[in-house]
Amino acid sequence: MIRVVLPQHLRTLARVGDEVAIDLDGPATLGGVLDALERRYPVLRGTIRDHVTRRRRPFVRFYACEEDYSHHPADTMLPDAVVNGDEPFLVVGAMAGG
């Protein structure tokens, strides 16, 4: 079980609280978590990654254990602390604009 923290606008959109718990079928990769998140909450499709290219939207960031995973490939393994549920995987709206 992986804990995912979403930015406020996506919590509102998905009608969830501060944190969601995601069960993975396969390896705990960056792409695997996002796939599972979108399966569980289809309304998030297209809001974190582009529908067609599957690339991260430019103003969205991925953090875990104080590391920036935003530029890592989809098959990057997430740290054990995230896989174990000790630390959350953070989806962050970049600081920009007003």
Added chain:
Amino acid sequence: MAGVRLLVGTRKGAFVLTSDGTRRNWDVSGPHFGGWEVYHLKGSPADPDRIYASQSSGWFGQVVQRSDDGGRTWEAVGNAFVYDGVPGTHQWYDGTPHPWEFKRVWHFEPSPTDPDTVYAGVEDAALFRTTDGGRTWHELPGLRGHGSGAHWAPGAGGLCLHTILIDPADANRMFVAISAAGAFRTDDGGASWKAINRGLRSEGIPDPDAEVGHCVHRIALHPSRPDVLFMQKHWDVMRSDDGGDTWHEVSGNLPTDFGFVIDVHAHEPETIYVVPIRSDSEHYPPDGRLRVYRSRTGGHEWEPLGKGLPQQHCYVNVLREAMAVDRLDPCGVYFGTTGGQVYGSSDAGDSWTAIVRDLPPVVSVEAQTLP
């Protein structure tokens, strides 16, 4: 008693303003989708409680919201707008080819007869349609496949398809407008399109009379006379009496013929409204006086309407989607400003009152006349 519902899209959410037929007291609900840009909301003529809203943000992209209860509750529906086939390129600001990339929905136009069928005008300019109430969207590729598509270039606001008009007498005939490509018409339900820009003249493009490349800001028609079109171009107010095949200028005595909105009185097909804006580099009313101009002669002769509107120190803009009329008698006219005001007139423009004053910048206003 009949009533009016205004659907107001702003830079930071949507608002629903409701009144009875007197149009004196308004109930305000919102913000819906607070913090998101809402470019447009529009209700189905076949089921006024069915409303579609375009919610978007620079962070999280496009979301489409649908209400089945007149805007009280909302459900997010499909937001995948995928261009048909290999998207190809259009022209970028610097003249180089640029791949078509979906950015947002500018306009929803629900079918007059089927609440589940809606057309969507998007940026980068293309026309999409849903027939399942917004769950899935499919491009009508004939428009972007028009031979000129590779030469379309964005205006300052992006390469956006912002106006969709369905001929009330013939659902196979539609008009669309794209900044900065121009106006197009289909006579076969969207399979093929014809550029309808003859008579337009734009000084800002290399060939002022080009077939495409004109920055059309808005077109409007009266349902009883779908061959008569009115256009607010970047500069120039134009009119066509032949379904867009040819246009002629009707700016007449306007103080400036730059502007964004244009609309037609609900019961008088020759009565039209614009809001003159000082210039393309100064997007506010001339002399700091906010005035709607009305022509009762289908153009050429215009009268200023400023009663109830600020007549000094006013430097707001009125964007292209931000004017609408209701179908009551006398006709109600409404418009929203980038200063967050929504003004309404229940006497066809003779006098105005501010319905709300302090919303976020208003992007769009639609009026629904309720039974």
